[in-house]
Amino acid sequence: MILKQHGNTMTQFRLEALDRRLSPLHPMKNVVQRDYKNMKSGVRGEREVDYPLSFLDVEKYLILHNLRLRDKQGFFQIDTLILSESFFLLLEVKNWYGTLLFDENGQVIRIGDDYVEEGFPNPVPQAKMQLHRLHKWLQNHDIFTIPLELLVVISFLSTIIKSTSPTTNFIPKEVIHNNQLFFTFEELGRKYSTSLLKIGQLRNLAERLMKVHTPPSKDILVKYNVSKDELIKGVFCPKCFALPMIRKKRQWFCTNCSHKSVDAHLAALNDYKMLIGNNISNQETREFLQLTSPNVAKWLLQKNFKFVGNTKARVYEI
Numbered sequence: 507m508i509l510k511q512h513g514n515t516m517t518q519f520r521l522e523a524l525d526r527r528l529s530p531l532h533p534m535k536n537v538v539q540r541d542y543k544n545m546k547s548g549v550r551g552e553r554e555v556d557y558p559l560s561f562l563d564v565e566k567y568l569i570l571h572n573l574r575l576r577d578k579q580g581f582f583q584i585d586t587l588i589l590s591e592s593f594f595l596l597l598e599v600k601n602w603y604g605t606l607l608f609d610e611n612g613q614v615i616r617i618g619d620d621y622v623e624e625g626f627p628n629p630v631p632q633a634k635m636q637l638h639r640l641h642k643w644l645q646n647h648d649i650f651t652i653p654l655e656l657l658v659v660i661s662f663l664s665t666i667i668k669s670t671s672p673t674t675n676f677i678p679k680e681v682i683h684n685n686q687l688f689f690t691f692e693e694l695g696r697k698y699s700t701s702l703l704k705i706g707q708l709r710n711l712a713e714r715l716m717k718v719h720t721p722p723s724k725d726i727l728v729k730y731n732v733s734k735d736e737l738i739k740g741v742f743c744p745k746c747f748a749l750p751m752i753r754k755k756r757q758w759f760c761t762n763c764s765h766k767s768v769d770a771h772l773a774a775l776n777d778y779k780m781l782i783g784n785n786i787s788n789q790e791t792r793e794f795l796q797l798t799s800p801n802v803a804k805w806l807l808q809k810n811f812k813f814v815g816n817t818k819a820r821v822y823e824i
């Protein structure tokens with residue numbers, strides 16, 4: 507049973523909104539675009555891994571995705587943790603595409619579709635460190651007996667995994683392709699056939715893990731050191747993506763392609779929600795949508811959102 511879902515989809519939406527609202531000249535533009543691209547492939551990779559996991563017996567296994575736990579050294583993140591009565595399995599998911607070549611040190615050379623080579627460190631020590639930290643964490647919570655296993659899962663089925671040597675296999679045994687995940691899991695189930703914890707104990711542990719899970723800060727502007735004033739304001743044309751649309755005869759009008767829209771402001775307000783927050787005042791709305799009239803702002807807001815507070819202090823919940 508999946509007790510904790512993946513958490514990256516929201517981050518992907520936030521990064522997408524930030525990219526849209528950041529000038530190409532902003533010093534953080536490249537970093538935001540790079541992280542957005544990685545996050546997008548991360549979310550796709552997560553979905554790929556969900557498929558083999560969907561074959562696991564939901565009565566017997568508890569699945570927790572994207573756990574972020576604290577220990578003495580700070581935070582450590584576990585992509586996926588599977589709890590069973592006889593062993594725990596940690597999955598480190600790698601969204602690497604193209605061709606992966608493992609050398610004798612387990613280091614990875616990735617060759618992308620564009621034939622550009624990129625190096626990555628051996629993923630196994632990194633996963634082992636997460637496992638070590640998890641092991642310590644469990645000991646601190648009086649769980650001593652359960653065997654812990656780890657796998658590095660290459661999420662995309664089209665990715666080719668190879669050894670740099672034609673005669674020696676340098677691919678670490680912990681590294682598997684997504685399509686082997688279910689079968690490797692079954693093998694581990696056979697290896698660890700003794701039940702050491704009851705399902706009730708597993709549930710308690712899963713609840714404790716979810717309770718101490720600390721999501722990374724949602725405040726994306728703080729993370730990327732972008733101030734509110736630096737964001738590009740206005741309503742994008744949904745057809746040609748030009749900016750800003752103007753208000754004309756109770757509609758949004760694109761001066762670039764003449765497209766008309768009644769609700770183009772909703773996407774802009776969603777960007778506001780993703781980047782700044784759920785609550786918006788009339789003045790903030792005028793600023794973000796580049797409107798001059800408080801009455802138009804009020805009309806647009808009241809049509810779609812509930813408000814709290816009276817006149818001056820009124821805010822609307824997006």
Ligand SMILES: [Zn+2]
Pocket residue numbers: 743744745746747748760761762763764765
């Ligand atoms: Zn347009």
